[in-house]
Amino acid sequence: MLITLNNGVEMPALGLGVFLTPPEETARAVEAAVTDGYRLIDTAAAYRNEREVAEGIARTGIDRSEIFVTTKLWVTDYGYESALRACEASLRRLGFDYVDLYLLHWPVPTDFDATVGAYRAAEKLLGDGRARAIGVSNFSARHLEALIGRTDVVPAVNQVELHPFFIQRELRNFDEHHGIVTQSWSPIGGVYNRKPQAAPAGAASPLVHPVVIGLAEKYGKTPAQVVLRWHLDHGLSAIPKSVRPERIAENFAVFDFVLTADEIAAIDGLDTGKRAGSDPETINAQSFNITVPR
Numbered sequence: 001m002l003i004t005l006n007n008g009v010e011m012p013a014l015g016l017g018v019f020l021t022p023p024e025e026t027a028r029a030v031e032a033a034v035t036d037g038y039r040l041i042d043t044a045a046a047y048r049n050e051r052e053v054a055e056g057i058a059r060t061g062i063d064r065s066e067i068f069v070t071t072k073l074w075v076t077d078y079g080y081e082s083a084l085r086a087c088e089a090s091l092r093r094l095g096f097d098y099v100d101l102y103l104l105h106w107p108v109p110t111d112f113d114a115t116v117g118a119y120r121a122a123e124k125l126l127g128d129g130r131a132r133a134i135g136v137s138n139f140s141a142r143h144l145e146a147l148i149g150r151t152d153v154v155p156a157v158n159q160v161e162l163h164p165f166f167i168q169r170e171l172r173n174f175d176e177h178h179g180i181v182t183q184s185w186s187p188i189g190g191v192y193n194r195k196p197q198a199a200p201a202g203a204a205s206p207l208v209h210p211v212v213i214g215l216a217e218k219y220g221k222t223p224a225q226v227v228l229r230w231h232l233d234h235g236l237s238a239i240p241k242s243v244r245p246e247r248i249a250e251n252f253a254v255f256d257f258v259l260t261a262d263e264i265a266a267i268d269g270l271d272t273g274k275r276a277g278s279d280p281e282t283i284n285a286q287s288f289n290i291t292v293p294r
Helices: 023-036 050-060 080-094 109-128 141-150 169-177 210-219 223-233 245-252 261-268
Strands: 002-004 010-012 040-042 068-073 101-104 134-137 157-161 181-185
Touching (some): 023 040, 023 050, 023 245, 050 068, 050 080, 068 080, 080 109, 101 109, 101 157, 109 134, 134 141, 141 169, 157 169, 169 181, 210 223, 210 261, 223 245
Parallel strands (some): 040 068, 068 101, 157 181
Antiparallel strands (some): 002 010
């Protein structure tokens, strides 16, 4: 299943994310995913596993041009010149001439000039053919409006926390209105594994909620497969993470059924309106203890 971005580039709707995947496990996970049919791999400079992503792709023998690779610019490299240098560093680590999608990892509201400068650098990368598409991650509608007003290229993708407990309906509507694809990180609610205190009362994650479990039983699928199908039926892109080969294969086996409109609405009804991940309004260069390799 492909999604056409606002510049005509086609992006697979479902991919493998490698956030928090240790470098020593990344190549194996990517190799398993590509062998199973995945054609979208999502990494970032801050994940410190770009080299291993490339290694995993190479192990499969499948041509790099067949794989849609996303990487992201970390906030400590914002600003025009530093962003250009950081993208070149990502390309060197990947061993690629280009990336398919280059994203700004977070907005930095307290230094939005640097955020704009970084995005202008991404525009240059797009113009030079070093990126086939560009976009952002974790931007609110307010951040997007400010960015669009000061730059020339509307982001192709906005990658955000999105799962049945936090469905981001208003942001999705904003993105759609502006021709921006919404892509879901933590699509099955894995963020609650790290922040169990953020889960709503009665369900530690969407995967154990009775609504999801009931639909899984109806379709003979796992709860994770039902939730991923919910993303696809909404027209979203999703990048679930796993390092287990059997789970990687399971997450991709979602193209043989669809949910009804009532079932989609029932999962929508699990929304709490509360995020479990970091708040984009509070992010700055000191928010995370991350050192990006060079």
